[in-house]
Amino acid sequence: MKKALVAALGVAALVAIALVGGRAAAAPAAKTDTAITGTGSSFVFPLVSKWIPEVAKAYGINLTYSPTGSGAGIAGVTARTVDFGASDAPLSADQLAACKGCVVIPWALSATSIPYNVPGLSGRLRLDGPTLASIYLGKITSWNAPAIKKLNPRLDLPSLKITPVFRSDSSGTTYNFTEYLSSVSGEFKSKVGNNTSVNFPTGVGARGSSGVAGVVSKTEGALTYVDVAYSLTNHFTFAAVKNRAGGYALPGLRGIKQAVSKLPKKVTALSQLKIVDPPKGAGKQAYPISTFTYVIAPTNTKSAGDVRKLVYWAVTQGQKFGPPLFFEPLPVTVQAFAYREIKKIQGV
Amino acid sequence: MSAVAEKVDAFDITRRSNGLQRRRVTEKLVAGLGVVSAGLAVAILALVLGTVLFKGLSALDTDFFTQPRPLFGGEGGIADALVGSALIVGMCVVFAVPMAVLVAIYMAEYASPRVATFLRVVLDVLNGVPAIVVGIFVFGVLVVGHGQSALFGALALAILMLPMVARATQEVLEVIPRSLREASLALGVTKWKTTTSIVLPAAVGGILTGVVIAVARVAGETAPLLFTSSIAANQVSTDVFHALPTLPVAIFTFADSADPADQARGWAAALVLIVFVLVTNVLAKLLSRGRTGR
């Protein structure tokens, strides 16, 4: 009796799997020959998601990408558990050496927005670097603190507790945000510093861009730093951040474009791609927390050839999928730099 | 007579004795505590299951079961995760059960009492290794340099399943009367034939129960899969040499999202997982009841 029961269940399960698998496989899924896997930055995930079906159409490459954080992208490609890594933070000399023959290529450009959850405000919040640094240092704890009131004289700020939310996983967005805060606040630089993973003295940690966005949506008084695509898709209001020219900039395409307007005519090294806290001459709308995001490609693996195709497509055709998600197309100088780096990926 | 009876009645020991009254009150208090505890446990179960049911039902539709997980900002379901979970758990059973049964046979039939005790300790310790450590172990030994795959995920789950099934099998084997084995051996049947043709068939029911319980436990494990089979394409695939999406990891990812549609998918996926776990538990109970004829 019991054996019949088990057998019946087993058959039922197999039939169910076959039905599900069959029906789903019948849906247009790209049946392709080459499959490459990448992981890392959740910052670039919205754009890469748009690329996946396109790359399948263009080259027959079945691309799999999972947002696990820039740190995991660097670690993954170093350990060769994936074919390429994606990171918003460039590699340090040690990390580059550990990766053994990897090239780091900028393949997208966007900004880190500062969304907040403060109900009942009649306008957009304005913040500046030193205030943000104080919030994340735990020195400003309430939304109606004098420093915030000074920047927002026309807003009726509630006496709500500020909950700064940060990335608990190793994140390139953290790198970008802390790079900005370190350049505008000496205290932040010495107390916390600039890295993909730092010791924030206060606040709540969450995993991934989704995670921090999730906490902000559920917690009144929370604010965080996250790729502007996540703010857009989740209909968050983000703050206008003061730049060196004295203007309050938004992380839109214009803001990002002005932020990169002061790049050298010929880009020869990654260190020249630092665009946080741009100089006064960049423009009144230059958004101060913009960043390039990079793909880390090994030059000597079996899949290097396919990765090379992917990266080439990304920095050329792929850029046109960016603007709806607030990814500004790469400036020509950076594209040229990317081409030179792509040539180094020879493949086995 | 009646005067004495009246006097006896008037002397009601329970009313006069404070000690007994206090003791009776304490007893009622403790009974109350017991009822409250049980009520609390049932209430929390109802709360969790009720929330999963209520929030999950609204997201269940045919698309949910036939579409793969969505890319950023898109529509989708959990079809790929269902197929992946089924394959990985299936492979896990294939990896773990034969070895677990063999270990149990060794402990019950061949090993000396000292060795059997030692192995029991080894299995219990193995059972106590946190799932996350098992995940890191398989990651460090297999995934580094080779990449993730559903096979590695199944191996990690098999490490978790091994001690559960081995101990369950060993206990079942010990319950089988010695006389069965002795009769067979006395008739000239070899030891190994005795074990495989006589003892094991008698134990099959118990072993099956143990396997089903272990499957229910292992199907919901997330930590080992996070490191071995989490970077998977958003399409239904049966390629076990690459990472496949799984139900627990999908729930884990949906839980973090700010998108209400993703959260709804998370609840629905949790509902599917809970239904599976409950059904398997009920199945195990039916099997064991059938066996002991209760």
Added chain:
Amino acid sequence: MSTVDDTAAHGAGLAAAGLERRGLRLGDTLFRGVAVAAAAASTFLLGWIAFKVLDLAWPSIEHFGLSFVWTEAWDPVTEQFGALTFVYGTALTSLIALVIAVPVSIGIALFLTEIAPRRLAAPIATLVELLAAIPSVVLGLWGILVFGPWVAQHLEPFLQDHFGFLPIFSGSPSQAGILPAALVLTIMIVPITSAICRELFLRVPRDLTDGALALGSTRWEAIRGVTLTYAAPGIAAAVLLGLGRAFGEAIAVTQVIGGGNSINVSWFATGDTLASRIASQYQGATSQLQAGSILYLAAILMAISLVTNVAAQLIVRRFEKARRAA
């Protein structure tokens, strides 16, 4: 039974042929060999896991030594790492969970064995077992989306209003922190410990409790004097097993604990446990030292789990020995 007859006849037939005897011995040896190999492989697997964890942790063990265990630090920028925050988090969440779970579990077990009518006891026992069957990721989902907000909006303000003079209830309510994590762990431990306690109480010989009742004790006194005393070692083992489960839980905890880096007196503050920190940071470790430090945390976790596990087993073994002697 027919199987025995068939095999017996077959065996008898084969036994007659002396040539076959060697073949049969070969079958025996092979089978025994395979069984031995399986047992040896299981032991080897355990050893390999322990070795691999220590091996991967070595860069950090070498660098920080034993003082890592009591250093409160976790700064990837300056490469300062220490386990104290997470040892504290693990200890505190597990202890809170135990303090709540043990009386509740004993209460449930007593209810099921002594108070409830038999027809009610079986379904309620099943329901409590079902609580154990809920996967931790589902509890974590419920924790993030339902329980955490409830704790922040109702439980923590309530505790602060009535007991706010205690430093553990100071600070601002938060939906991610030590308290929600500890409560989720409680929900996980209760089914396990109550099931074990129920088994223990059912095994107490009826005549002992009957004797106590006959001597005039109330039901509770009989339970306290006889059942609980008799089952005390078993309860201790159940507590240790629940503790082991709480230590190792990574997924549900990491979803509701908030990833804090420092030790805080307040239970409302964020924190982290050993298992949860490993889950959230291992894949993203960007330096050898950070990866090694996370594995060092795993080694500490394994050591703690091992100690509780072995302690539980020793208690059970001594308990059984005493029982057999009696």
